[in-house]
Amino acid sequence: MGKGSPLRVAVAGLGAVGMAVVRALEAGLPGCELAAVSARDLGAARARLPRAVPVLPVEELEPLADLVVEAAPAALLPAIAAPFLSAGKGVVVLSAGALLRNDHLIALARERGGQITVPTGALIGLDAVAAAAEGVIHSVRMVTRKPVRGLAGAPYLIENGIEIEGIGEPLRVFKGTPREAAVGFPANLNVAVALSLVGIGPDRTELEIWADPALARNVHSIAVESDSANFTMSIENLPSENPKTGRITALSVIACLRKMGAPLRVGT
Ligand SMILES: NC(=O)C1=CN([C@@H]2O[C@H](COP(=O)(O)OP(=O)(O)OC[C@H]3O[C@@H](n4cnc5c(N)ncnc54)[C@H](O)[C@@H]3O)[C@@H](O)[C@H]2O)C=CC1
Ligand SMILES: O=C([O-])CC(=O)C(=O)O
Numbered sequence: 001m002g003k004g005s006p007l008r009v010a011v012a013g014l015g016a017v018g019m020a021v022v023r024a025l026e027a028g029l030p031g032c033e034l035a036a037v038s039a040r041d042l043g044a045a046r047a048r049l050p051r052a053v054p055v056l057p058v059e060e061l062e063p064l065a066d067l068v069v070e071a072a073p074a075a076l077l078p079a080i081a082a083p084f085l086s087a088g089k090g091v092v093v094l095s096a097g098a099l100l101r102n103d104h105l106i107a108l109a110r111e112r113g114g115q116i117t118v119p120t121g122a123l124i125g126l127d128a129v130a131a132a133a134e135g136v137i138h139s140v141r142m143v144t145r146k147p148v149r150g151l152a153g154a155p156y157l158i159e160n161g162i163e164i165e166g167i168g169e170p171l172r173v174f175k176g177t178p179r180e181a182a183v184g185f186p187a188n189l190n191v192a193v194a195l196s197l198v199g200i201g202p203d204r205t206e207l208e209i210w211a212d213p214a215l216a217r218n219v220h221s222i223a224v225e226s227d228s229a230n231f232t233m234s235i236e237n238l239p240s241e242n243p244k245t246g247r248i249t250a251l252s253v254i255a256c257l258r259k260m261g262a263p264l265r266v267g268t
Contacts, residue, residue: 006031006032006033006261007031007032007033007066007067007257007260007261008033008035008064008065008066008067009025009032009033009034009035009065009066009067009068009069009257010035010036010037010038010061010062010064010065010067010068010069011025011034011036011037011038011068011069011071012037012038012058012061012068012069012070012071012072012076012080013038013039013070013071013072013073013076014037014038014039014045014048014071015071015072015242015245016240016241016242016245016249016250017069017071017094017240017245017249017250017253018037018039018069018071018072019048020240020250020251020254021069021071021250021253021254021257022034022037022049022050022053023050024250024254024257025257026050026051029254029257029258029261030258030261030262031258031260031261031262032257032258032260032261034053035053035054035064035065035066036053036054036055036056036061036064036065037049037053037054037055037056038055038056038057038058038061038072038080039055042055042056042057058072058076058079058080059079059083061080061083061084062083062084062086062087062089065084065089066089066090067084067089067090067091067092067260068080068081068084068089068090068091068092069092069094069253069257070091070092070093070094070095071094071250071253072094072095073095073187074095074097074098074186074187074190075098076095077093077095077098077099077102077105078098078102078104078105081093081102081105081116082105082108084114085105085108085109085112085114085116086108086112086114087112087114088112088113088114089114090114090115090116090117091105091109091114091115091116091117092117092118092119092253092256092257093116093117093118094119094121094190094249094253095186095190096118096121096190096191096193096194096197097178097181097182097183097185097186097189097190097193098182098186099116099118099193099197100178100179100182100193100202101182101183117256118194118197118198119252119253119255119256120194120252120256121190121191121194121246121248121249121252121253122190122191122218122220122235122237122245122246122248122249122252123191123194123195123220123222123235124220124222124233124234124235125222125231125233126194126195126198127267127268128224128229128231128233129195129198129199129222129224130198130268131228131268132199132224132226132228132229132231133198133199133200133226135226135227135228136226136227137199137200137224137225137226137227138225138226138227139200139204139206139223139224139225140195140196140199140200140204140205140206140222140223140224141205141206141207141222141223141224142178142191142192142195142205142206142207142208142220142221142222142223143207143208143209143210143220143221144188144189144191144192144207144208144209144210144218144219144220144221145170145209145210145211145212145215145218145219145221146188146209146210146211146212146215146218146219146244147211147212147213147215147216147217147218147239147243148164148165148167148211148212148213149243150188150218150239150243150244151164151173151185151188151209151211151244152164152165154184154185154186154187154188155183155184155185155186156173156174156181156183156184156185157173157184159184164211167211167213168213169213170210170211170212170213170214171210171211171212172208172209172210173209173210173211174207174208174209175207175208175209176207177196177202177203177204177205177206177207178192178193178195178196178202178205178207179193179196179202179203181193181207181209182202185209187244188209188244189207189209191220192205192207195222199224216238216239217236217237217238217239217246218236218237218239218246219234219235219236219237220234220235220237221233221234222234235248237249
């Protein structure tokens with residue numbers, strides 16, 4: 001991307017995150033322009049867009065864009081990311097959990113000079129965890145609490161017969177690692193995987209998930225102990241129109257895109 005040539009951005013998936021990113025790009029993000037989109041129903045997507053942006057299957061986005069924002073169901077990550085990485089281009093990944101079972105994508109980025117960016121998304125403080133990881137991190141613990149409708153339907157709950165509809169008290173539904181949560185809660189715990197990737201990995205990070213009938217927000221609390229600093233962080237996210245997804249997630253992607261072309265970048 002040279003001076004005067006905006007970064008051509010494709011958006012794959014027009015749900016809670018993708019549509020908000022499209023709107024921001026159309027409203028104007030310095031240094032970026034919306035180049036193409038993809039959706040499950042291509043015809044319906046055309047009708048929802050503010051102007052005649054090309055609407056294509058995910059496999060056909062790459063020639064039109066320099067970077068793709070993956071904001072789709074986790075299973076689509078390889079189909080969305082591989083063409084861009086093969087061409088040495090960038091991919092902003094929301095379905096971070098799916099990176100764990102597709103690490104060939106990281107190898108592909110390394111081989112071809114592409115780059116995968118996982119934004120902070122619905123989380124907080126990945127800058128501090130990244131800095132601490134330059135030293136020695138002793139432990140990272142995360143507790144996620146979500147309203148029942150933010151967890152309903154997760155494969156882990158179904159496979160283990162865990163009933164959360166109608167619970168009267170907070171219920172711990174999972175204790176384990178982000179690697180396990182990425183399989184059991186593919187649409188709910190991308191944040192834990194992002195935290196683990198920047199910190200001490202998906203097998204050493206400790207994670208609890210609670211369903212809390214009294215909550216209206218998705219709450220993520222993190223405690224890090226390291227040789228440079230100990231810190232705790234907590235974020236209470238208003239859900240977007242997708243109850244599993246915090247509203248701040250799309251804003252994090254927009255901030256990430258804004259930063260790519262900015263003359264001043266603040267925060268790591
Ligand atoms: N990293 C993070 O902090 C967070 C990540 N996420 C993840 O981000 C992703 C997007 O989240 P949302 O926008 O809330 O999901 P969403 O379910 O609202 O949107 C996904 C969209 O992808 C579309 N889609 C389905 N099949 C498609 C296909 N073949 N081609 C193109 N589009 C297709 C769906 O129709 C839907 O509109 C999900 O994987 C979610 O789990 C969500 C919240 C936080
Ligand atoms: O928005 C949130 O609270 C987190 C989320 O859904 C995810 O990480 O997939």
